[in-house]
Amino acid sequence: MIAIIKYNAGNIRSVQNALKRLGYDSIISDDREEILGADKVIFPGVGEASTAMQHLKEKGLDEVIKSVTQPFLGICLGLQLMCNKTDEGNTDCLGIFDTNVKLFPPDEKVPHMGWNSFTSIKGDLFKSIDKKDDVYYVHSYYAELCEDTAAICDYINPFSTALQKDNFYATQFHPEKSAKIGEQILKNFCTL
Amino acid sequence: MLKKRIIPCLDIKDGRTVKGINFVDIQDAGDPIELAKKYVEQGADELVFLDITATVENRKTLIELVTHIAEEINIPFTVGGGINSVEDVSNLIQAGADKVSVNSSAVKRPELIKEIAQKFGSQCVVVAVDTKFMDNEWMVFVHGGRTPTPLKTLDWVKQVERLGAGEILLTSMNNDGTKNGFSIDITNKVSEAVNIPVIASGGAGKSEHFKDVFEQTKATGGLAASIFHYSEIPIPELKDYLNKQEISIRL
Numbered sequence: 230m231i232a233i234i235k236y237n238a239g240n241i242r243s244v245q246n247a248l249k250r251l252g253y254d255s256i257i258s259d260d261r262e263e264i265l266g267a268d269k270v271i272f273p274g275v276g277e278a279s280t281a282m283q284h285l286k287e288k289g290l291d292e293v294i295k296s297v298t299q300p301f302l303g304i305c306l307g308l309q310l311m312c313n314k315t316d317e318g319n320t321d322c323l324g325i326f327d328t329n330v331k332l333f334p335p336d337e338k339v340p341h342m343g344w345n346s347f348t349s350i351k352g353d354l355f356k357s358i359d360k361k362d363d364v365y366y367v368h369s370y371y372a373e374l375c376e377d378t379a380a381i382c383d384y385i386n387p388f389s390t391a392l393q394k395d396n397f398y399a400t401q402f403h404p405e406k407s408a409k410i411g412e413q414i415l416k417n418f419c420t421l
Numbered sequence: 422m423l424k425k426r427i428i429p430c431l432d433i434k435d436g437r438t439v440k441g442i443n444f445v446d447i448q449d450a451g452d453p454i455e456l457a458k459k460y461v462e463q464g465a466d467e468l469v470f471l472d473i474t475a476t477v478e479n480r481k482t483l484i485e486l487v488t489h490i491a492e493e494i495n496i497p498f499t500v501g502g503g504i505n506s507v508e509d510v511s512n513l514i515q516a517g518a519d520k521v522s523v524n525s526s527a528v529k530r531p532e533l534i535k536e537i538a539q540k541f542g543s544q545c546v547v548v549a550v551d552t553k554f555m556d557n558e559w560m561v562f563v564h565g566g567r568t569p570t571p572l573k574t575l576d577w578v579k580q581v582e583r584l585g586a587g588e589i590l591l592t593s594m595n596n597d598g599t600k601n602g603f604s605i606d607i608t609n610k611v612s613e614a615v616n617i618p619v620i621a622s623g624g625a626g627k628s629e630h631f632k633d634v635f636e637q638t639k640a641t642g643g644l645a646a647s648i649f650h651y652s653e654i655p656i657p658e659l660k661d662y663l664n665k666q667e668i669s670i671r672l
Contacts, residue, residue, distance in 0.1 A: 275542055338639070367497075
């Protein structure tokens with residue numbers, strides 16, 4: 230069973246739908262026991278960082294997330310909340326990845342919206358994936374490069390589009406909306 | 422590199438696609454899900470579903486349809502037509518729509534854009550702008566292009582960006598249905614005036630028109646309906662052409 234963390238962010242059902250298409254059962258939950266008892270945990274999200282972080286703290290989910298030992302995947306806002314700090318609402322985040330989240334400068338269209346490829350990829354999540362493969366993005370903030378960077382995308386400047394540290398994985402792009410390539414990445418996570 | 426998006430639009434009435442199509446391998450041409458799946462298979466980058474009836478009785482049908490689309494489709498999709506309130510948006514987002522598009526209701530009450538952006542994020546607010554060139558000025562029209570407004574298009578798009586719109590879907594009424602190409606003039610002006618993504622719509626008749634709008638303006642997407650419905654330009658052929666013309670495209 231895969232647990233999808235329930236909080237005040239959009240896009241949660243999309244992840245459940247994507248898992249179902251791949252043949253995986255999932256529950257959407259904010260219950261500590263259910264989350265910690267799942268085989269895998271997914272932390273999706275589209276929304277605003279400071280209100281999301283506040284909600285996680287009120288529900289005690291910040292501590293639950295940090296204590297997960299199973300494979301854990303943050304998506305989009307999920308990735309950003311797993312970093313130290315974000316410029317969005319000047320918010321302190323979970324600090325799983327030792328990097329910060331910045332607002333894109335207006336040198337190109339912002340949000341970064343649409344399909345984009347990678348400049349580098351590594352790790353289990355990207356098994357059978359090519360650098361040239363495109364995945365779907367929609368975001369105005371980005372995580373800076375750091376030691377935990379597992380994949381890089383270059384838009385306005387190079388940023389961490391995937392991060393990995395121990396059992397914690399995260400993607401800035403939306404695998405659940407990235408057609409066949411996204412399905413392969415989700416499948417790679419589900420079979421970790 | 423960020424790819425230019427090719428976006429088919431499906432008109433929906435009472436839960437069915439309106440314009441007939443002639444894909445030989447589709448059993449039920451009126452089924453929006455069958456058609457949507459076909460487009461995804463062909464490499465569409467996003468889909469737009471426009472509910473052209475949008476009466477109160479039909480909202481429930483639409484919500485059910487959106488729920489099914491979200492179960493079946495693995496690329497992002499936008500739903501538009503008859504959205505008047507944050508509650509309308511909430512119902513569509515919960516059913517699985519990635520974005521919603523607002524038009525007349527935003528002109529009537531611009532704060533709606535801000536309310537949606539605050540609750541669901543700018544990324545899910547597409548503002549559809551129908552524009553017509555008359556008396557030497559590009560003006561905004563509402564109600565499916567039937568009603569003129571006193572709004573100048575360039576003023577309006579800057580205002581919607583300030584209010585928190587995440588994207589603009591720009592339709593030139595002068596070009597729509599002509600198959601003579603997108604309006605380079607207004608697409609260029611709008612995509613220079615705002616820093617949010619702009620999707621060009623209205624007038625696509627052949628592959629060259631997409632090349633022109635991507636080369637000569639800052640539009641990041643091109644939307645069309647009939648040329649895809651009737652397979653006048655199959656999406657794989659269009660993408661292959663654009664790729665050969667060195668337009669950055671997802672293959």
